[in-house]
Amino acid sequence: MARRIALLGMPNTGKSTLFNRLTGASARTGNWPGLTVELSAAQLPLGSDLVELVDLPGIYDLHGMTEDEHVVRRFLERVSVDVLVVVLNAAQIDRQLPLLLQARALGLPMLAVLNMRDEAERFGVTIDVDRLGESLGFPVLAVSARRAEGMGRLRQAMAAALREARPVPLAELAERLAPEEVVQEEAEALLRVAVKAPHQLSDRMSERLDRILLHRIWGLPIFFLSLFLLFQFIFTLGAPLQDAVEWALGLLRDGLQATLADVLPAFGQGLLFEGIYDGLATVASFLPVIALFFIVMSAVEDSGYLARAAFLVDGFMARLGLDGRGFVLHLFGMGCNVPAVMGTRVMRSPGLRALTMLVLPFSLCAARLQVFLFFVAVLFAPNQAAIVLFSLYLLSLLAAMLTAWLFKRRYNVVEPVILELPPYRLPVPGTMFRTAGGEIAHFLRRATRFIVLGVVAIWLLTHLPWGVQPAGPESYAGRLGQMVAGVFAPLGFDPLLALALLFGFVAKEVVLGGLAVLYGVGEEGLGAAVQGHMDAVQAMSFMLFTLLYTPCVSTLAAIRAESRSWRLTFTSVLWSLSLAYTVSLAFYQTARWMGF
Template structure:
C-alpha cells in the first residue's frame, strides 16, 4: 500500500509537454475516491523527507536545492482514509520558470487536488512565509508545516505557532521531518482539513500564471510579534567548517584531497570484498551448480555456466563496492557540501560557459548519469542546460567504476590501483571541461548564478541504510534484467556457429572486423566485443568479459593480466569512460533535450573523443617504449 511510484520519464514528458493529457491521473483518483494532497515548498525544505516519513516511500533526499525535479506519488492512510500524497519539486514562487518549477506549477494547474501542504524551513521563515501567503491569495486550502524545528531552535528562531496559524488562517504545525517529531499533530491537522474540505479543487485558480507578488509589508504584518529571528549568528559547526573548506587558497586542494581519500577507501574496501564474493560464487559453482547440471548435455551446461552464471557471478562481486559507494554518496549529498563545491568551482566553470551547478551535476553523475541529467532542470537557460548535458555523460558513473576496478586490479600492481582509479576521475572532469570549452560558443548563455548554501547536515542512519538498500535492489533488478540478457547475447555470439571457436565465431568475426579501428588503441578483438555490449549498459562489459573468455570472475582477471598490458588496459579504460553512455542515459538525453539532433550529436562526439583520447594515450606510451 505504501508504494511510491516514480513517474517514468515518458510519463513526465507527456505531462510537461501536453496540456490535455490529464485523463489517467484524473480517473485514477476519482474512481477510487482518493483525496489528493500536494506538497509544495521552496527548494531544500525537506518535502521529500516529509513525504518519505509519511508514506514509507524511499524518494531520493539530499541537502541540495533541486534534489527532486519530477513529481512522486504514494498512497497512505490518513485519518482512516486512503489518501494520495504528491511530492513536487521545490518552487521559489508561483512565477518561476525553470523546468523543475514548471513541473510543480503545471501539476497544481492541471490536476484536481483537495489540500496543499506548504512546507517551510522554520529557520528561514522570515522569507519563506511569502509562499503560504501566495497560496492563501490563490484561495487554495492549505496546512502549513514549519520543518526543521531542530535547526530553528539551534539558531534561536522563536515562533508563536498558534498566533501564526490565526494570522494566516491556516493550520500550522512545527515539526522535524528528519527526526520524526510532531507527526501526530500533522496527521490530525491533515485529516481534519480534509474532512472540512467537501469539494475537490478541479480548476486551478486562473491567477496562477500571474500571481500577486507578496510585498515586504505583508510579510512584516504577518510576522511581527510572532516570529523572532536572531540578530546575529555566532560561531557554529557550519561557520567553522566553512572557514576551512571554503578557504580561498585551500578550498580546492581540500576538495581533491577529499575526493582522493573517498576513492582510495572504495578501492581498499571494495576490492577485497569483491574477492570474497568471487570465492563464494566460485565455491557455489564447483560444489553446487556443476554437480546439479552434470546430467545435462554439454551445450546446456556450457550455456548455463559459461553463459549466465559466470557473467552474473562476476557482476555480483561488485555489490559490496556499490553499497559502500552509495553510502558515501548519500553522506555527500546530505552534507550540504555539494553547494559548497559549486561555490568553489564556479569561477572556472563560468569561464567555460557553465556554472557551479553544472559541476555539482557532474558529481551527481558519479552515482548515475540519469538523475544528473534530470537535475539540470534547475537551470533556466536552455543553452546552459544543453551544454551541461553534453558534459554529464563523461561523468564516471558507478557502473563504469565496476569496469575500471576490474581492469585496474587485473593489469596494475595492486598498490597503485587507487591512484590509477583517481586519475580516471580526474580525466572525467578534464573531458567535461574540454567539451564545454569547445562548445561554449555554440551554447551561449548569460544565466545568473545565485545558489543557497544550506547548513551542513548529516543523514540519519535510517536514511543511509534506505539509500544503500535501494541501490542494491536497483542493481539486482538490472542484474536479473538486461545484464542477464547481455550475458546471454555475449554467449550466443561467442559460441555460434556451433562448431566454431575463438575468432571464428560471430563475435570473433565482429571483433576482427573492427581490428583496423581498435588495434591502434591497443584494444584487442575480445575487449572490443565487450565494449560493444557496453553500449547497452556498462555492467555488461565485465559480465560479458567472463562470458567471452568462458571463465569465472577470478580466472578472467588472471587471464586479462596475462594477455593485456597496463598500457592497453588503461587505453581500454579511457575508451570505456568516454565512449557512448548506456542506453538509459541516451534515452534520458533525448527526453530532457527533446532533440534528436542534440542526442545524436552528443553520441557522435563522445565516440570520437573516446577514440582520439585512447589513440593519443596509447601511441604516446608506445613512443616512449612502454608496453
C-alpha cells in the first residue's frame, strides 16, 4: 500500500508552488484564494519509499462550512494519511497559527513549513524556528518555494517523519478540535515566545502601486491597456515563431511525402498528409503563441496583478451572477477558450463554475481572430477594418453579459468570494516556464485528437465516394452542403459557406482551410475566391455567426471534463447556436431590407 503525505494550508501560502517544487508536477499556481480546487496528487521519491503527495484545497479553518473545508475534512476522515505537512505564509504567521494548531489536534505525524521566508524578512518578521518547533512538539522549517530554497532539508524532514509515522483514523475529526477561543489563546502565546514582528506590516512598494493600479477611475483603463500591450507582445513575438514552425513542418512534410511517394497509393497519401499530418501541424503551429500566452499570464499571476484586476471588476460582475475571476478568465479566453474553461477550477461553487463555463466560449479567441482578419482584409476598406474588428470584440462581451444575465437564476451561486491582495512580486522564470510547459501538455492532450479527427473527417467527406471530384456536388461534403443550404440561406450563406461552418465546429482554425478546399484553390487564391462568392454584408453575417456559434470540439471537451455534465455541454451548444442564428439573421435581413 502506497504511503501518503498531505499538504494542508491556507490560500496564498504558496502550497501549490511547493507541491510543484517537490514533485515536478504542473498543478496550477496563482494568487487567488482557493486556487487549488482539485486533490492534485503526484509520486514523490523519499529515500527508499515512493510516496503519494496530495495537495489539498486551501482552507482557513477546519471548523468552516465552505466547500473547500468540507473537501479537506472528508479527505482527512476517509483517507489514510501517514504525514501531514502544514504550509504557512511566514509573513502572515499571526493569522495562520490557529489552523496549524487545529491540525496538530488531529494527532497525525506532522511538519510545519514556513514558506515565503524572503517576504517575511522584507516585512521585518523574525521567527525563531527552533523555539517554535519545541513549543509545538514537531519540526518547523523555513523555506522559499518560489526560489527553491530549503527543499533539500524539507525532503529529509519528510522522510524522517515518514519513518516514524503511524496512520491514525480520523472518523471523529470534529470531536478532536478544540474551541476557537482556546486555539486563539495558544496561538497568541506562541507568537509571544517565537515571533517578532512590527506592529503593522508595511509594503511601501505595493501601497504606492495600488494607489495607481486600484484607482477608482484609472484602475480599469490601466488594466485594459496593460492587457492590450501584453497581447500585442504575445502575437508580435509569436507570429514569426509560428511562421518558423510552419516552415519547418512544411520541409518535414515534403521530405516524408517524397520518401513515401512510391510506397503509398494516392488515396493513402492524401489521408496521411492532408488529413493526419496537417491536423497535427495545425496544432503544432499554434504552440509558440500558446506557450507565450501561458508564460506571460503566469508572470502576471505571479506578480499579484490579476488578483487586483478581479477586485476591480468584482462588483459589476456580481450583478451578472459572476465574479471578478470570471472576467479575468474571459480575457484569458482571447488566447484560447480551452485553458480559460480549465481555469474555472479556481471556483468551488458548482453554479458559479457552470455559469462561467457558459460565458467563456463567447470570448473572441485567437482562432476566430484569424478568420476575421482574413475577411476584413479581403472585403472591407482599411478605414472600415478597425470598426469591424472593434464591433466583433464588443459583441463578444455583450453576448457573454447576456448569457450570464439569462442563466444566473438557473445556476445559483453560493460561493462567498474572498479576494486577498498579495504583495507585488517579481515573477520567477522557472515558475513561468514550468506553468507554461504543464499547460501546453494539458492542451495537447485535449486538443490534438479532436483536431486531427476533424481534419481527417473533412478530407474524407470531400474525397468520398471513390472517383468523385474533391468537394464536388457528388461528394459527401457536397451532399451535406445541399442538405443544410435551406437552413443557412436566410443568413446569406451558400452551401459552401455552410459547409465551412460545419467544419469549424471541429476547430475554428479549420474554417479558412475548409473554404480553400471547397473552392478548389490554394491559400494564395482564397482571397479572390471569397470576393467572387460573397459581398461585405454576407461576410459580416458570416463573421457574426462564427463569433457566436457553438464552441469548438476541444472547448466542448473541456466543458464536459471540467463540469462532468453532458447537460451543461449540450446547453452550451444549443444556446450558442440559437444566439448566433438569431443575430446573423437579424443583421443580414435588416441590411438587405435597408438596401445594402
